[in-house]
Amino acid sequence: MAAVFPVKEIISGPKLVPLSSDKKLTGATIAFLAKLLSGFTVRWVNCAPDTCQRVYFANHTSHLDAVVLWSALPRELRALTRPVAAKDYWGKTAWRRYLASSFNAMLIDRHEIKVHQSPVDTMLREIGDVYSLIVFPEGGRNSDGDMGEFKSGLYYLAKKRPDLELVPVYMDNLNRVLPRGEVLPVPLLSCITIGNPIYLETGEPKAEFLKRARESVRKLKDG
Amino acid sequence: MGHMFWLLAQAVEKTAPEKSASSGLQVDLPKVSADVTEAVQAWLNLPTNILLGVVLATLAIATAVSQWLQRRPPDNINPALIRRFDLRVRAWWLMCAILVFGLLLHRIGTVVLFGFVSFWALREFITMTPTRRGDHRALFWALVIFTPLQYVLIGLGRTSGYWRDGSPVDFYAIYSIMIPVYASLFVPARIAIAGDPKKFLERSAQIQLGLLICVYALSHAPALLDLRLFRSDGTRWTGSNAGLLFFFVLICQLSEVFFWLSGQMIGRTVIAKDISTSRTWEGLLGGVLATGLVGMWLWWVTPFEIWEAACLSMVVAVMGFLGSMTMSAIKRDRGVTDYGSLVLGHAGVLDRIDTLCFAAPVFYHLTRFFFSR
Numbered sequence: 001m002a003a004v005f006p007v008k009e010i011i012s013g014p015k016l017v018p019l020s021s022d023k024k025l026t027g028a029t030i031a032f033l034a035k036l037l038s039g040f041t042v043r044w045v046n047c048a049p050d051t052c053q054r055v056y057f058a059n060h061t062s063h064l065d066a067v068v069l070w071s072a073l074p075r076e077l078r079a080l081t082r083p084v085a086a087k088d089y090w091g092k093t094a095w096r097r098y099l100a101s102s103f104n105a106m107l108i109d110r111h112e113i114k115v116h117q118s119p120v121d122t123m124l125r126e127i128g129d130v131y132s133l134i135v136f137p138e139g140g141r142n143s144d145g146d147m148g149e150f151k152s153g154l155y156y157l158a159k160k161r162p163d164l165e166l167v168p169v170y171m172d173n174l175n176r177v178l179p180r181g182e183v184l185p186v187p188l189l190s191c192i193t194i195g196n197p198i199y200l201e202t203g204e205p206k207a208e209f210l211k212r213a214r215e216s217v218r219k220l221k222d223g
Numbered sequence: 224m225g226h227m228f229w230l231l232a233q234a235v236e237k238t239a240p241e242k243s244a245s246s247g248l249q250v251d252l253p254k255v256s257a258d259v260t261e262a263v264q265a266w267l268n269l270p271t272n273i274l275l276g277v278v279l280a281t282l283a284i285a286t287a288v289s290q291w292l293q294r295r296p297p298d299n300i301n302p303a304l305i306r307r308f309d310l311r312v313r314a315w316w317l318m319c320a321i322l323v324f325g326l327l328l329h330r331i332g333t334v335v336l337f338g339f340v341s342f343w344a345l346r347e348f349i350t351m352t353p354t355r356r357g358d359h360r361a362l363f364w365a366l367v368i369f370t371p372l373q374y375v376l377i378g379l380g381r382t383s384g385y386w387r388d389g390s391p392v393d394f395y396a397i398y399s400i401m402i403p404v405y406a407s408l409f410v411p412a413r414i415a416i417a418g419d420p421k422k423f424l425e426r427s428a429q430i431q432l433g434l435l436i437c438v439y440a441l442s443h444a445p446a447l448l449d450l451r452l453f454r455s456d457g458t459r460w461t462g463s464n465a466g467l468l469f470f471f472v473l474i475c476q477l478s479e480v481f482f483w484l485s486g487q488m489i490g491r492t493v494i495a496k497d498i499s500t501s502r503t504w505e506g507l508l509g510g511v512l513a514t515g516l517v518g519m520w521l522w523w524v525t526p527f528e529i530w531e532a533a534c535l536s537m538v539v540a541v542m543g544f545l546g547s548m549t550m551s552a553i554k555r556d557r558g559v560t561d562y563g564s565l566v567l568g569h570a571g572v573l574d575r576i577d578t579l580c581f582a583a584p585v586f587y588h589l590t591r592f593f594f595s596r
Binding site for chain 1: 346347349350354356359360362363366367
C-alpha cells in the first residue's frame with residue numbers, strides 16, 4: 001500500500017472514479033435500451049477502439065446523440081468516456097441528474113459562461129489524464145439533415161491539450177429516430193461511423209481547423 | 224429427438240381433456256371449443272417431426288458439402304459461388320433454428336416470433352424509404368402500435384373467451400381487417416394532421432405498403448395455426464397445424480432455391496432487366512414445376528390430397544416469385560442491393576422473408592376457403 005500512495009499523488013487531476021454498482025447497472029440498461037431503440041451498427045473506419053484520451057466529436061441531430069454514441073463504445077471505453085451534456089436539460093430534476101451520472105455525463109452550463117470558468121477549462125479539468133470526451137461542436141441540434149458550422153470549443157480543446165486524439169464521428173438516421181421536439185422515439189435503424197483521428201497542425205488558424213474538422217465528419221457520411 | 228416430441232404430444236393429449244372438463248362451467252360449450260383442444264393435442268405430430276428431421280438432415284448434408292467444397296475447391300466451380308452457397312446454408316440454419324425454437328414454444332411462441340420478424344422487417348423497410356419530419360407520429364403508430372397490436376390479435380385468435388351468449392370470440396374478424404381498414408386509413412390522416420403536404424401521397428403509400436407487406440401479409444403465416452382444417456372429403460383433419468406452417472415456410476424457401484437453380488440452368492428470357500437480371504420466364508416455369516413436385520411429395524404433412532398439395536405449392540411458388548420481384552423493384556428504386564447492406568454488418572431480414580410475405584396471405588386464404596369450416 002505504501003508504495004501506491006506516492007504514485008497517486010504524482011498524477012495530477014481527477015482519477016478514474018468507479019461508479020457505484022447501481023449506476024453501473026443503470027448505465028448498462030441505458031446502453032442496452034439505446035441499442036434497442038436506435039438499432040445502431042458501429043463502423044470503425046481507420047480507427048480502432050482504444051483507451052487513450054480522445055475527443056469524439058459528432059454531428060448533432062437528436063436528443064439521443066450523446067447517449068447513443070456513448071452506448072456505441074465498447075464497455076471498457078464507456079467507463080472512461082464522458083459525453084458533454086447541457087446542464088439546463090440534464091440537471092433539471094434529480095431523476096435526470098441520476099441518469100446523466102450513470103452514463104458518465106459531464107454537465108456544462110451553456111448560459112453562464114464566465115472568463116474564469118469557460119466550458120473548455122472545465123472539461124479539461126474534469127477529464128484530467130484519464131477520461132475521454134464526447135462533444136457536439138455544432139452547439140445546438142440541427143433540424144434538417146445539414147450540419148451547422150462548428151463552434152470554436154473544439155479548437156481550444158486541441159490547442160490546450162495537443163495530445164488528445166480528435167476523433168470524428170458521423171451519426172446517421174438518428175434524427176429520424178427522435179427528431180427535434182418529439183418525445184416518443186420511432187425505433188428505426190441507424191449507423192454510427194467513427195473515423196480517422198485528426199490533430200491541430202502547428203500554427204493552423206482557428207477557422208481553417210474548424211472547417212477541416214467539420215469536413216472530416218462530413219466525409220464519413222459518404223464513405 | 225423427434226421421438227421425444229412425439230411423447231410430449233402424447234402427454235399433452237392425455238392432460239388436455241381434464242382441462243376442458245374443469246373449465247367447462249358454462250352450460251353448453253359450443254362444439255368449437257372441443258375442436259380447439261383437439262388442435263392443441265396435435266401440436267407437433269409424427270409427420271411433422273419426421274419432416275423436421277428430414278429438413279435438419281438435409282441441412283446437415285448441405286453444411287458437410289459446403290465444408291468439403293471449401294476445403295478442396297474443385298477447379299470447375301467458381302469460388303465465389305461456393306462462398307455464396309456457404310452463406311446461404313448458414314442463413315438456412317439460422318432460420319430453421321429460429322422457427323423450430325418458436326414451434327417448441329407452441330402457439331404463442333410462434334406468434335411472438337413472427338411478430339418480432341415483422342417488426343424488424345418493417346424497421347428495415349422504413350429505414351430504407353425516405354420519410355419526412357412530419358411522418359414521425361405516423362411512423363410511431365405503425366411501428367410501435369399497429370405492429371404489436373396485429374400480433375396480439377393473432378395471438379388471441381379463436382381460443383380466448385366467449386360472448387355472453389356462449390358463442391366463441393373469433394378475432395379473425397378484427398385481425399383480417401385491422402391493417403387494411405383501420406391502419407391504412409389512419410396513417411394518411413395522421414400525416415395530414417402533422418401538416419406537411421409535400422410528397423403526401425408518396426409518404427402515405429410508403430408507410431401503408433410497409434405495414435401491408437411486412438406486418439399484415441406475414442401475420443397470415445402464424446394465423447395458419449388457428450384454422451380448423453378438414454380434408455376435401457369432409458372429414459376432420461387430425462394433423463398438426465404447426466406442421467402445416469412448417470410445410471409452408473419450407474416450400475417458400477425451396478421455391479427460392481428452385482428458381483435460382485432453374486434460372487441458372489435453363490434461363491434465357493429475362494423478365495425485367497432493370498429490376499432483376501437473374502429472373503427469367505424459364506426459371507419461373509422450372510421453379511414452379513419443381514416446387515409443385517416437392518410439395519406433392521410432402522402431402523402427408525398437410526390436410527391436402529396429393530394433387531391439391533401440388534397445386535397449392537405451385538401457387539405459393541408463384542406468389543413468392545412475385546414477392547421477391549416486387550421487393551427487388553423497391554430495392555432498385557432506393558438504390559440498394561439488399562436490405563442487409565443498409566446498415567453494415569447486420570443480415571437483412573426483409574431479404575429472407577420477401578417470398579414468405581407475398582405467399583402467406585394467399586396460402587392462408589386458399590386453405591381457409593377450401594379446407595376449413
